[in-house]
Every structure is written in C-alpha cells, then in structure tokens.
Amino acid sequence: MQWGVYIHIPFCRQKCFYCDFPSYAGQENLMEAYVEALCQQVRIQGLSYRQRWGRPATIYMGGGTPTALPRPLMARLLTVVGEIFGEGFDEFTVECNPGTVDADFFQVLRGGGVNRLSFGVQSFQDELLQRIGRIHSKDEAIVAVEGAQKAGFSNISVDLMYGLPGQRLSDLQASVVQVQALAVPHISIYGLQVEAGTVFGKLSEQGRLVLPTEEESEAMYDYMTTKLPQLGYERYEVSNFARRGWASRHNQSYWQDVPYLGLGAAAHSYLAGKRYAAVASIGDYIAGIEENGEVWSLEEEPTLEHAMEEFAFLALRTTTGLSRRVFAQKFQRNLDAVYGKVMAELAQKGLLQVDDEGCRLTEKGFKYGNLAFTEFILD
Template identity: 70%
Template sequence: MQWGVYIHIPFCRQKCFYCDFPSYAGRENLMEAYVEALCQQIKIQGFSYRQKWGRPATVYIGGGTPTALPLENMAQILQTVENFIGAEIAEFTVECNPGTVDAQYLQMLKANGVNRLSFGVQSFDDGLLRRIGRIHNSAEALEAIRLAQEAGFANISLDLIYGLPEQTMEQLQASVGQALNLGVQHISIYGLQVEEGTVFARQQELGKLDLPAEEEAEAMYDYMTNVLPQHGYLRYEVSNFAQRGYESCHNRSYWHDVPYLGLGAAAHSYLEGKRYAAVADIQEYIAGIKAGDEIWKLEEEPTRQHAMEEFAFLALRTVEGLAARDFAQKFQVSLQEIYGETMAKLAQQGLLQVDDNGCRLTNQGFKYGNVVFAEFILD
C-alpha cells in the first residue's frame, strides 16, 4: 500500500514575520528531549504502520526549520528513520533554511539517506529578507544551494514569495532570475497571506504594512507563472513548478488521497479516511510520549459530504484535476451527479475545462482557484 511519512521539527532560529506555522524560536533547551521523544514515536508508531502497510513511499521532514537542530540530533533522527524504513526510498526530503547548514551538515544529510532538499529562500533581495524576518541573506542562500549541489544533491527545491511588503516587480524578476541561474529542479511560488497572530498581522492593524496593490501582486503572479514554464519548470500544482520528473512525490500524495503518518508535535496525519492532529505544545508532546499517553486527537469525524468536498478541492489543485473515475470509485456515485451543474457553471466562466474524464482548472482557474474551490462546497 502506498503511504507517506511527515516528521515535524517545531524549532526555528527566529520566527518569520509572516509565519503562523507551529514553530518556536528560543527553545533550544528542549531540542535534545524532543529528539528523544520523536525517535521513540518513530520506533513505536512508525514500525507499527510499517508492519501494517509495508515501507512508506516518501518521507518528508518539515517545520519550523529542521536544520535548526544540531547536526548530531538530526543524524539521530535520520538513523532512526533509516532503521524504521529498512532501505533507501525514492524520495526523502528535508526542509533547510540558508544560514542553518554548512558543507558538513549537508554531507551528513546525504550520507543518511536524504535525497531531496527544500530551501526556504523566499527572495534573493537582502532588504526584503530583512523586512520579512529571515535570518539569512542572498549570499548565504546562493552558497547553501551551491554546497548542496557539491554534496551530491541532484533534487533541490526552493521557495519564492511574491506580494511581499514594498516588493517591486523588478525585485521579483531579479529573484526569479537568480533561482533560474542556480539550476535547481523544483521551484515553489507562494503569494503572501497575512495570517492572524503573526508580526505582519499586527503591523497591518497598526497601518505599518505596505503591501503591493492587488494589481501589482497579480502582475507578479502572471510573471512567475509565465516565465517558469519557458525555462523548463512545468506547473503540476497550484504553487509548484518542476523540471520534468522532479515533481514532489510526497506533496502529490496529499492531493491524491494517499494516507500519511505525521510524527512529532503538531504533526497531522491522514489515516483510513480520518485526519488527526498531535498536540502542538513541545513540552506536552515530550511528556505524553514518555508517559505513553495518547498525543493525537481526531480533528473531526468526517462526513460523506465533507469527504467529497475535500477530495475535489485537493485533486483540483493539480494539473490533472479531478478524475471522474477516481471520484466514482471512492464514493460509488458519478462526479456528474454530484457536481455536474457546478462544473458546467465554472466551465462557462472559463475557470474549468470539463470532459468525460472529469475536470481541471484552466489557466484562469489556477489564478482564481479559491473561487473555484468555494463552488465545490456542497449545500
């Protein structure tokens, strides 16, 4: 059975001003105990699901900043994962931030089975990096990726954000140019979202967040989605572009209804059609693992209607779209019967392409994906 593993590292050197992920700066004193608890969970729950489903197809270590962990702690996690998996797998990703890795750290990752890196670059403009609270500068980002390539990594992704405070089109174009010159295999693009509880949210409330106008942010989106395919980075999901054959297998599993086991504080799991969340507090997680307590809770009891909506939303994020055959196989009812009117309406608006095989977003549909997804909510 195909399934994946997500491992959460809730530590970072500094909380970025836009970040609302469950991650914490200044908790270095908890790192060693956290790693011990995490490795214990991997050994118990990981091996349990390995016995049940066989080896996972993918492993993804995210955060936070996984590489904020000292080298020896990360090596301990990787060796525990290697024992649990039992052999090399096709895709083993670790998120990295420039400024937290050097040649020795990258070589250790490579030696312990990691074969894909995802760098949170966000921009190659030093002023913008300071403005958004990143700990690295552009030179460190370039150096980190160069060192990763020298260490033998041939599957590297980087993230870029558009619509940043005071960002200009010229700055964005320069960052995209730098990314293309690096020859990485995968590029993710994200429009800035001001999330509740972040530094940016507080700045916005005080009138101190100077964001590009909506038309400027839209022009940035258009530029990126037009230029990346011209340089061999093909879109395969709303925010993701890759050279052919380098699409993220792990991320694809999220959009194609593949189960995954989340390990670590605040990690989410999707198992047997149900979604679970682990406790987010680091100390509560450590204590729970040590005591053998239940650290997961069911997010909500899924209804058939909610399952249909979620299946549709996630599939529509991909260029393949929502397959009529897959929908009918999962729910024992035709896609046309449930969503026929919705699909016809969105096709008329130029947001969906519909045929006997199902439906998929048009270029305009990708641009206004949230409009499309809202229409797939069942009354």
C-alpha cells in the same frame, strides 16, 4: 500499499514576520528531549505502520526548520528513521533554511538517506529578506544551494514569495534569474498571506504594513506563472513548478488521497480516511510521549459530503485535476451526479475545463482559485 511519512521539527532560530506555522524560536533547550520523544514515536508508532503497510514510499521532514537541529541530533534522528522505515525511499525530503546549513550538515543528511532538499529562500534581495524577518542573506542562500549540489544533491527545490512589503516586479524578476542560474529542478511560489498573530498581522492591524497594490501583486503572480513554464518549469499544482520528472512525489501523494503518518508535535496524519492532529506545544508533546505515547486527537469525523469536498479541493489543486474514474471508485458516486451543475457553471465562466476524464482548473481558474473552490462546497 502506498503511504508516506511526515516528520515535524518545530524549532526556528527566529520567527519570520509572516509565519503562523507551528514553529517556535528560543526553545533550543527542548531540542534534545524533543528528538528523544520523536525517536520513541518513530520506534513505536512508526514501526507499527511499517509492519502493517511495508516501507513508506516517501518521507518529508518539515517544520519549523529541521536544519536548526544540531548535527548530532539530526544524525540520531535519521539513524532511527532508517532503522524503522528502511532505506532507498522514492523520495526523502528535508526542508532547509539557508542560514542553518553547511557542508558537514549536508553530509549528515546524505548519510541518513535524504535525497531531496527544499530550501526556504523566499527572495534573493537582502533588503526584502530583512524586511520579512529571514535569518539569511542572498549570498548565504546561493552558497547553501551550491553547497548542497556539491554534496551530491540534485533534487532541490527553492521557495520564492511574492506580494512582500516593498517588493517590486523587478525584484522578483531578479530572483527568478538567480534561481535559473542555480539550475534547480523545482520551484515553489507563495503569495504573502497576512495572518493574525504574526508580526505582519499586528503591523497590519495598526495600519503600518505597506504591501504592493492588488494590481502589483497580480502582475507578480502573472509573471511567475508565465515565466516559469517558459523556462521549462511546468506547473503541476497551484504553488509548484518543476522540470519534467522532478515533481515532488510526497506532495503529490497529499493531493492523491494517499495515507500518511505524521510524527512529531503539530503533525497531521491521514489514515484510513480519518484525519488526526498531534498536540502543537513542544512541552505537551514530550510529556505525552513520555507518559503514554498519546499525543493525537481525532479531527472531525468526515461525513460523506465533507470527504467528497475535500477530495475535490485537493485534486483541483493539481493540473491533473479531478478524475471521474477515481471519484467513482472512491465514493461509488458519479462525479456528474454530485458536481455536474457546478462543473458546467464554472466551465461557462472559463474557470474549469471539463472532459471525459474529469475536470481541472484553467489558468484563469488557478488565478481565481477561491471562486472555484467555494463552488465545490456541498450544501
């Protein structure tokens, strides 16, 4: 049985100005108790799924900033993960903040079976990094990625952002030159989203956030989506580009309807067609594990319509797209009977390519993804 594990580490040194992820700064005093609770959840819940389904194919440790944990705590957590889930996973990724890693930390990760690192770099311009609240500099990012390579990691991803305040196309071009020089096999790109409750959200409400114009942001998007394939990074999902053979297996499993177990505060799980979410507060999570281990709640029970919509949304994020065969297998429904009209209309607008296999977004469809996704909502 193919399945994956997601482990959430909700600590960050400082909250980035755009970030609304479940992550907290200034709670270092809870790290030890949190890792203890997490190890407990791995030993009980993790073991129960391991016994049922065998070894997971992939593990992804994200956050937050996993590498904000002190080395001994990370080592302890990796030891328990190894004891319960085994070793030799197809992929075991840890998200890294370049401001929190060094050679010793990489050794701990390698010793714990980690074989892929994802660096949140976002930009290689110091001015931009400061403006978005990152804790690291351009040089620290370069040293971190090179340090990981020296430590023996070859499967490395770098995140870049576009549409940042004060960012010019030339900044992005310089960042791409830098990533290329680092020769990493995977790049993720994200356009800035201004979310309520973040520093940028507040500045925006006050009319004090100056962003690139829509045309400038669009030019940055166009540059990335054209330049990266020219450099040998094929797009395999809305935000993800990789050299052939280096696509993230864990991420792909999310879009392919593979079940996953989420461990830690705010972690989501997808098990037997149902979605669960753990309590987001670190304190509530620790208390819940200590009391009775119950930290999950069932998110809305999906109707058949919701399950089909969600399946379509996730599949359409990928360049492989939505398969007629897989859809029919999963829902015992013909894709055309459910989405035939929508597919024909979107194909007419040049947003969707439809053939015997199924359908997938065109380049234009990826660019205006929301237009297409909205149409896949069933009445």
